[in-house]
Amino acid sequence: MSSQAVHCSFGGCSEPASYKIAARWSDGRFAELKTYGFACSDHLGPVFQQAEQRQHEYRPAPNEVVEELAIYRYETGKRDRQLQRLWGLEENYRT
Ligand SMILES: [Zn+2]
Structure with a gap:
């Protein structure tokens, strides 16, 4: 595999990413x-909350499901x- 580093999405931060914030998405097919x-x-915390905001503002099409x-x-x-979901952490940050 390539060794390209993924960095934190927070503005001005260049640390390597330790967490990925994502949601399962489907269009039915x-x-x-x-x-x-x-x-x-x-x-x-801030990256998760920005993601929540974006998700709240997103209007899915009728056939789209975003978990x-x-x-x-x-x-x-x-x-x-293969990524491990961290349920316990989500509870700390969910608003
Ligand atoms: Zn950071």
């Missing part, structure tokens, strides 16, 4: 993880389905 952002351990936001432990080179 195809499903994937829709990525809302990446965060280092310092900025998980609740989830936090995954981000590991370079791992596929979406």
